[in-house]
Amino acid sequence: MLTRTQGSSENDAFSSTVHRKKAKPIKMNSRYYINAVVFPLDGKHVVSGGKEGRIRRWCVEDGKEVGTPMDAGSAVLNIAVSRDEKLIVSGEESGQVMVWNAETHSKVTEFKAHEHPMYAVGVSPDSTRIVTGSDDHTVCVWSLSTGERLLGPLEHTYELVGAKFSPDGRLIATATWERDSVRVYDSQNGDLLVDFPVQVNSLYHQSLAWASDGKKLLALSKDGYIHHFDASGTTVLSKWRIHSNDDSDVKCVALAGNGTFIAASARSSVSLWDTTTREQIGAVIEYTHDIWCMAMSSNYDLVAGGEKKLTLRALCDVVPSHYVDDVSVPAYRRRKNW
Numbered sequence: 343m344l345t346r347t348q349g350s351s352e353n354d355a356f357s358s359t360v361h362r363k364k365a366k367p368i369k370m371n372s373r374y375y376i377n378a379v380v381f382p383l384d385g386k387h388v389v390s391g392g393k394e395g396r397i398r399r400w401c402v403e404d405g406k407e408v409g410t411p412m413d414a415g416s417a418v419l420n421i422a423v424s425r426d427e428k429l430i431v432s433g434e435e436s437g438q439v440m441v442w443n444a445e446t447h448s449k450v451t452e453f454k455a456h457e458h459p460m461y462a463v464g465v466s467p468d469s470t471r472i473v474t475g476s477d478d479h480t481v482c483v484w485s486l487s488t489g490e491r492l493l494g495p496l497e498h499t500y501e502l503v504g505a506k507f508s509p510d511g512r513l514i515a516t517a518t519w520e521r522d523s524v525r526v527y528d529s530q531n532g533d534l535l536v537d538f539p540v541q542v543n544s545l546y547h548q549s550l551a552w553a554s555d556g557k558k559l560l561a562l563s564k565d566g567y568i569h570h571f572d573a574s575g576t577t578v579l580s581k582w583r584i585h586s587n588d589d590s591d592v593k594c595v596a597l598a599g600n601g602t603f604i605a606a607s608a609r610s611s612v613s614l615w616d617t618t619t620r621e622q623i624g625a626v627i628e629y630t631h632d633i634w635c636m637a638m639s640s641n642y643d644l645v646a647g648g649e650k651k652l653t654l655r656a657l658c659d660v661v662p663s664h665y666v667d668d669v670s671v672p673a674y675r676r677r678k679n680w
Contacts, residue, residue, distance in 0.1 A: 368405040368654040372398070376647035378421040378432075378635050382444065385639035388654065389430055389444075390647055391418030397432055397442065402643060402654060412447045414440055419461055424469040429486070431472055433463035439472060441486065453489030455482060462505035462516075466529070473514055473529075475502030481516050483529060493532050499523065503542060504549050508556035513573060515550050515559055517542045524550070524561045526573050536576060540569050548594035548635055553601050560617075562595040562606060568615065582620040585613040594636040596644065598657075602665045605644055605657075607633040612646065614661060623661050629653055642666045 374394035381388060387408060391397040397412040417435040424431070429450065430442040437456035442449055455474045462475035471492060472484045480495035481502055496516070504517030507529060514527045519542065526536040541564045542549035551560045552573075559573045562584075570580040586592055586608030594607045603623055604615050610632050614623040627644075634648040642657040658666045 368402075370400045370405045370407070370652040370654070372650050372652070375650060376635060376652060377417070377419050379637045379645055379647045379652060380421045380423050381637050381639040381643070381645070382423045382427045383425060383640060384427060385641035385643060388637075388639075388645050388652065389421055389423060390635075390652055391421050391432055392647075393417045397421065397430060397447075399444075399447070400652065402639070402641075405654065409447045412440075412442050412449070414438075419459060420463045422463050422465045422472075424465045424486075425467050426469050429465070429469065431463055431465055431486070433460035433474060435459045437476065439463065439474060439484065439489070451487075451489060453484070455484060456480070461501065461503050464506045464514075466507045467509060467511045471507075471511075471529075473505045473507055475505035475516060477501045479518075481505050481514070481527075483514070493529070496527060496532055496534075498525075506550050506552060508552050508573070509554055510556045513556065515552065515573070517549050517561065519543075524559070524569075524571070526559070536571075536573065538569070538571055538576070538578075541565070543592055543594075551595050551597035551604065553597070554599065555601075560595060560597060560604060562592060564592065566592045566608070568595065568604065568606060568620075570617070580620055582615070584608060584615070585611065585622065585626050593633055594646075596636045596638040598638055598642065598665070599640050600666075603661060605636065605638060607636055607646065609633070610648075612636070612644070614657070616665075623665070627655065627660065 376392040379390045388400045395414050399408045418432050420433045422431045430444050432440045439455045440452040456476035458477035460476045464473045475481045479498045482494035483492045498518050500518040500521040503519045506515050514529045516525045522539040522541045524538040524540045543564050549562050559571045561569045584606040591608040596605045610629045612627045631649040633646045636646045645654045
């Protein structure tokens with residue numbers, strides 16, 4: 343069992359959380375299809391939303407729902423949680439942005455961001471701005487507190503299915519469906535910095551992942567490849583195919599917080615990949631339902647949602663130990679380029 347090298351109560355808590363063992367996957371049932379799932383930073387809860395028009399919070403330890411559902415009014419297409427874990431932001435099929443108190447589930451504010459369905463939403467690292475992407479081919483940045491539009495609309499050639507702030511908040515990555523375009527913008531002035539010719543899958547907000555340094559970007563293309571880019575230029579650092587032989591099955595990606603591995607889904611299965619060697623880690627993980635959304639926690643739990651259910655798995659039981667402990671890894675095995 344791995345432990346942190348600095349013996350504090352905080353580190354001891356981290357170790358016991360990361361390395362807890364789940365005898366079997368935890369299932370969380372819903373009455374409707376789930377479109378979006380996200381972990382708050384502490385990894386203790388899962389937040390989900392879907393066609394029923396409600397947002398629900400679940401306890402990671404036992405899979406039980408926490409508090410009352412948040413009633414959005416229309417189908418929830420995507421969700422984001424602020425880094426300070428105080429707010430939940432949802433993007434609605436109606437084009438409405440709703441902001442919720444993450445603890446009490448009360449509505450804090452709402453505003454109309456788009457006239458068409460909103461397929462992407464994200465919160466800046468300092469919890470002051472919201473980025474949205476819509477079926478109307480535009481991306482906008484808004485004040486989280488007032489709903490004032492700060493940037494945009496940034497015009498694209500097709501529907502947006504991805505819009506994410508970089509970890510330092512200085513950049514925004516966007517992705518469109520049915521056109522070969524993954525873009526990087528300056529989040530302050532809207533300048534287009536990079537345009538990569540990659541056609542991503544069509545699922546809401548599931549095709550892009552930023553590396554923790556904010557300098558690299560991963561995208562899952564519709565033809566079943568993970569593309570690894572230099573976000574400051576036009577360099578494609580690497581590209582590799584995931585486990586599926588059917589391109590129509592390819593759906594979602596989720597990157598580990600330490601950047602050492604990435605999860606990619608196809609239909610009802612997930613494969614894990616070393617981001618440096620691009621080699622597959624272990625066997626393909628099979629689920630009992632098709633996967634429509636996926637997220638990974640800071641504790642290396644992977645949750646996959648889809649057909650009226652969420653399934654949570656502890657990846658620390660699946661991947662070799664050096665992938666899930668950042669401090670005790672020998673220097674020669676750390677992924678310095680991440």
